[in-house]
Amino acid sequence: MTLATLPLKSVERIVHHVYVDCLLGFNASDCSQHFCSPAVPCKQALDFLAPFLSLRLVASCWNTAVNNFQQTTREDFFSRVEDGYYPHPWHINTRVRKAVLLSRYRVFRTIHTEAGNRGVYFAYDFGGLTGCAAAREVVVKAWVSSSDFECQREVAAYRTLGGADPCPGVPTPEIASARHDPFCDVHALVLPKLGPTLEDLREMLPHKRLDERMVLTVAIQMIERYGNIHARGLVHSGVKPGNICLAPRGSTDEPTMLYAIDFGFSSALDVNSSLPSPHRIDAVGNRRFMSVFAHHGISQSQRDDLESLAYLLSYLFHARLPWDSPSGQSPRPRPRSMSPQTATAQQQQPHVWRVKIATPAAVLFRDMDACFHEFWRDVKALAYAEVPDYGKMRQRFAARLKAIDEGKAPFGWWDIWEQSI
Template sequence: MAPAPLHSLAVDDVERIVYHVYLSCISAKDFHSDNSDWTGRHFCSPSMPCRWAQNLLAPLLSLRLVDTTWNGAVKNFQTSQRETFFSPVEDGVYYPHKWHLNTRMRKALLLSRYRIFQTISCEDGKRGVFLAYDTGGAQGCAATARPVIIKAWVTDSDFEFQNEISAYHALVGASVACPGISIPQNHSSESAAYDEICDVYVLVLPQLGPTLQDLAARLPNQRFDAPMVLTVAIELIDRYRDIHARGIIHNGVKPANICMAPAGLESDSPSMLYVIDFGFASILENTGSSPLPSAHRIDTVGSRQYISVFAHHGISQSQRDDLESLAYLFSYLFHAKLPWDSSPTKLNGRASDRSQITPHIWRVKIATPASVLFRDMDDCFVEFWKDVKGLAYGEVPDYDKMKNRFVACLEKYNTTTPTATTDARCDWWNIWDNC
């Protein structure tokens, strides 16, 4: 008995046929035989298939040109909420609120190519950081699909959105490349793109290596040794010199915002460190040879553990404030804590928890001398501290002097006790793998 023509079948029957044909095409194991790691799964969607899926489905989709019933069934299937994606990438994830950023980000492929598979952070459902697969490359959804970082906002009026875009506009628009900065991969390279289906603004960034916070957690006693801290200092003096040269004040120094280079990246500098997260960044106004801080109080931004004393009081931040934060970072990496990370304070001679009384961190910062902040550390850190505290607002630091002091100190370790971590070009991935 001859099969019934398509136009004689019910629409539901045709949609069921379309569904099974789609799945049989997409689950084909041998469509990409040159890739031995192929899992046979597609992360893209019927309405936004990746390049390989599109090639597989071409014969199926061509029937839309000759049969209206088939054309309607394909359209219905592609727009069906029930079949948003071909394969799941997360287990047990449920976001019931449609307004929440987590829900929006998983509604469809972002910019027709990025599939979210993990939430890194999401504040109040209005802004967040996510891990996603990039299905828009030549390999499509193959096992080699490259993970990327996506920062997202529900509105373009978000102050972190504005700060981030302004910072990248200055960093990307510079005539000379700024090393150690994760450059956006959006179409415009320096601004976020708006996705109409998900109703979000997204900024796509390359995935970097682990952060200094991650590395510290793997080290004995969660502490960096002296040569490692010196290497961090040398690298970050260079990073912040370049950032400041473009009129950007980071305002975001902390171990979680300093990353190792991406795994497998061929680089002449295995000690390269990357600075990330410009959501709190500010632009240093070029008002002449003697810039002045704003006459109005500035909102305090950044991690309170690492921001400068001036930042605590709402005074405009400049180069000196980033460098003061670096000093706190160096102390933290060496000691695994800061003086203001102490146990709960005492009230009337009795211990109290932080819910009862919280000391003002800025008071402890002011009262902590360099001898305590850099206890058991090399003298070059105390000298660095003196230089930083002597800077005026907007004054350009002598970065070379600061860096050379750390280099000279590190060379002494190389001469006396050479180890894998005392090389001036210390390989962070080697340290990571051997922890």
């Protein structure tokens, strides 16, 4: 009996056996998991399947059976990854799991998703010569539409910061731009996986706060980072603990190296103007850390990133900011004699920007060294689009760090992380 005389169902069962039983059994000792798919096998799987796939050239029924198998999602071929139920086919989480992304990336965990049309994910990259056996983890940022303003800004920012002379402390994308995947119908940008964020580290520490030595290191690193980013004509507008990462474990970067990520709110510096744009811009960024100008829709410049950095340093040291609402505090009950309108007016919280303006440096940097007060004074004295003296700002923090570092063991973020877990 030949393939041509067998019923199609019988041929499909043989194809299933070749793809699943034989392939996984063959690789049991070398690769216990596969992240690829029947439609997009990894290099290791393709080498094993090559003799069987060559039959497609001489047997039409075999070719039909293989096509049918590849077009059907085979969960028994995939390794088991994050369990998640995404009932809506339009949702970004559903889309990135429909197929292998860009023919080499398998999404396995959601980091963050927003409104169902954009998300950030961990994925396995099995596109190397060793295939799934040595799949490495990467970060995938995906958008439903390429016209999404965050997609456009992110791609433009990495294009500006990368190239032949990449900006230190900014990840370099695995691919040059956001690429469209026709099977998942998303636009994806692939970035290297870095270490934990400062928010992850903060959550691991006692009292959820960093000590002075750590905060000074953050200040030195981020002033240097923003000096390089601003020199390339870009404003980050994304300061928050979750957007600052440790260098990857085992990398050649110095132990105190920090990376700035997430440029979805970034904007270009207008180097030809010393005045803000006459047009109001959309207020973007994290309200806790964004500058006062950003609250009012005023175009951003170097001073805005540094103002946000000052808020970040205060937050990391104190674990809260003066404009944070007291946790767990509920509104007081309204007396019967008080009208609903009066009660609403009394219970309404003041605008965050009003509290920011009214908060003096003595409150913002209470119990912190004078170098933080001096940094705040210099930042507030900057004119719009004025180039700060980054070297002077860094040196002030470096001098303080040297003074308290004397006689202590060398500082390293990963050492602190391992001691905290």
